[in-house]
Amino acid sequence: MPTTAVAHPNIALIKYWGKAQGELNVPATPSLSITLDTLCTRTQVQSAARDRIVLDGNETDDAKISACIAALREAHALPPIEVETRNNFPTASGLASSASGFAALVTAIDHEFGLGMDAATRSDYARRASGSAARSIHGGFVRLSGPDWRARQVLAEQAWPLEVVVAITTTSRKEVSSSVGMRRSMDSPFYQGWVSSTRVDYEAGIAVVIERDFERLAELAEHSCLKMHGLMLATRPGLIYWNSATIACLHAIRELRASGTPVFFTVDAGSQVKAICAPGRASEVANTLRALPGVIETLVTGLGAGARIVDDFERQPGLAE
Ligand code: 2P0
Secondary structure, eight states: OOEEEEEOOEEEEEOOOOBOSSSTTOBSSOEEEEEBSSOOEEEEEEEOSSOEEEETTEEOOOHHHHHHHHHHHHHSOOOOEEEEEEESSOGGGSSOHHHHHHHHHHHHHHHHTTOOOOHHHHHHHHHHHOGGGGGGGSOSEEEEOTTTTOOEEEEOGGGSOOEEEEEEOOSSOOSSOHHHHHHHHTTSTTHHHHHHHHHHHHHHHHHHHHHTOHHHHHHHHHHHHHHHHHHHHTSSSOOOOOOHHHHHHHHHHHHHHHTTOOEEEEOOSSSOEEEEEOTTOHHHHHHHHHTSTTOOEEEEEOBOOOOEEESOSOSOTTOOO
């Protein structure tokens, strides 16, 4: 019987950007994220005559997926594996499909082949494949830090049900991948300041999430985002991920907050804007962002659960469960 796992993308409020020395893809900075619902990756695995990877219906050679399976084989006897995986959200939406993808893959393989891994161990394997994937093992508010660099939940999704509006400002894929951009940024004169101050932001972020203090979280998350983009700009060659619609969204979100709407922004290594809203406030924020020039569409989602096993691979894309 094949096993199917579901996992959701996550958005960092305190950002990871930069890598530690050595192997195992250890981040240079701790990070704090929210796991989304609605948007998801569904991954089915089963033993087969040979290793085979099918992404959104097309057989493919994916070096990162092969490397993830190879890492699991170093510790476990695994047969040849067929992996079939589907996303219900566009790859260019600025929501990292690698995060939900590797969280779902490791969770499905663990279950199908009885590897007996706990969540921390699954997070470790997911992180080796993609740093942000470590966090999608868990739902709600999630932290990732040393010394073991395995993600842990800070607060469950029901405990503070924030909402997220994603403003899509381009349908193109980014020109510089996160991994390449991070490595370049490590030569920036701003890099050491970024790493040392992010540790402070991370500790403060955990405290405000536990207190559920929206205003302080808004200030900290916008600061972490703008500081990361400041580092990106001060990289050679400069990494400019934003377009004019991105900036229009940032100003509109600040105006909304100044006039009393509890919302703040974050932007990752791309031009899409994520507006994080207090419970029940997403629709008014989506209406404002959708009206801005250059905003193609908006997606609205709440917070979701961690990676888990589900019954059915064939459910309609578009439905989380
Ligand atoms: C984050 N990002 O914390 C940061 C903020 C993008 C900007 O983690 O090289 O795909 O595979 O570990 O996790 C995106 O980078 O990078 C990312 P790798 P990943 O969400």
